[in-house]
Amino acid sequence: MKNTFRNYMLILMFTTTSLSSFGQAPISNSFGLVYKDAIAENVPGKVNIHPVTYQLNGLKIAANVYTPANYNAAEKYPAVIVAHPNGGVKEQVGGLYAQRLAELGYITIAADASYQGASGGEPRHTDKPQFRVEDIHGMADFISHYPGVDAGRLGALGICGGGGYTLKAVQSDKRINAVATISMFNSGEVRRNGFQNSQVNTIQERLQQASNARAQEMAGGEIRYSGVASITDEEIAKTTTDLYREGYEYYYRTDKHPNSTFLYTTSSLMDLMTWDARDKIELIDQPLLMIAGSKADTKYMTDEAFEKATNAKNKELFLIDGATHIQTYYVPEYVNQAINKLNEFFGNNL
Structure with a gap:
């Protein structure tokens, strides 16, 4: 049982340790980017990167804008908003896809989520769905007024x-004309039921632990992390x-970044456990593309959401043959297909 919880990374691990306390070699890229073939300097006539900050609900949001x-x-x-994975930051896979789309002529933006990365907010590593969804609305606010963007x-x-958070955001944000996902992860479903529904028997116990953690925070005690x-x-x-x-290999070894952490406040x-990306998904009436690896053990979440998105226009499920979830983040042949x-x-919908 202990090994199962550890492997699935779903047991509540109460700790105040953050990744900043662990050693890491300095990042040589001048923009802090850790993905392969990342922009190292802005060259006239090439794709350029522009670090920006803006305010969202009283918090400073840190983002990178890529121009063609x-x-x-x-x-x-045309412009594309890119929302990064749980625990990730804009310098990892979100930045990779933002750069690659800019190479194709799009202005793109990848921002760190509120309370995470280089963005503001306390307690650090707070990971609430309503904040992540609002982050997407905030990227739409900012990039819509960026010079050269056709809103x-x-x-x-x-x-x-x-x-998952993008599927929720576009339900109401009709400024977004087309929506795509890669290796979609329904955070609410997994935090509630466990990965592949492995913890459905402990939902109430884990909700009690989360409630206790909040009570401790509100009393001025130590912040608990999972x-x-x-x-x-x-x-x-x-x-x-x-x-x-x-995921461990990607985030802790090959593409690690000091602002990226698997921790979140308990x-x-x-x-998280009362939220679901599929809730009201029928409100999506924009064109929808969902991409997943054929070998991804998370594919069931893409399948579930795709089936329920009954009102999406021209919806399409595209499978990358042979790819796992994490491999869609960085393996060249799979990234190229995506x-x-x-x-x-x-190109067809913007």
Whole structure:
């Protein structure tokens, strides 16, 4: 039982440790980007990156805007919002897809979620669905007024947890004309039921733990965190699920970033466990593309949401043959397939 909980990363691990306390080699990229072939400097006539900040509900949001080659603010470009995975930051897979789409002529924005990454908000690593959804609305606010953006051609791309939150955001935000997800992860369903419905028998117990954690916070006590703060190579090797084993390797080894952490406040579970990306999904009437790896152990979440999105226009499920969930983040052949499909989709609908 202990190993199962550890492997699924769903046991409530009460700790105040953050990833900043663990050693990491300095990031050599001048923009802090950790993905392969990331922009290292802005070169005239090439895709450029523009770090920006803006205010959202009293918090400072940190984001990167990517502009296409030969960008001219006097022209009009389609734009795409990119929402990063749970625990991720804009310098990882969100930035990779934002850069690749900019290479195809889109102005893109990847922002750190509120309370996470380089964005403001306390307690750190708060992970509430309503904040993540509002972050997407906030990116739409900002990029719609960015020089050169055609606000009438605005798309959204959500990756992993960002995919679930994007499905929720576009239900009401009709400024977004087309929506796509990659390896969609329904955070509420997993936090409530456990990964692959492995913890349905402990829902009430975990809700009580979350409630106790909030009570402790409100009393001025120590903030409790859930998730995994660090992991050894041996523990990674023993992890049985592709999602978590490959996720540990991605976030803690190959594409690690000091602002990226698997931790989240335990009290956030009070909101997460009562939320679901599929709730009211029939309100999506925009064109919808959902991309998943054919071997992804998270594919069931994409299938569930796709089936319930009954009013989406021209909806399409695109499978990347042979890919797992995490492999869609960085493996060139799989990323290329996703990008080609996204270019086709946004090209037809923006």
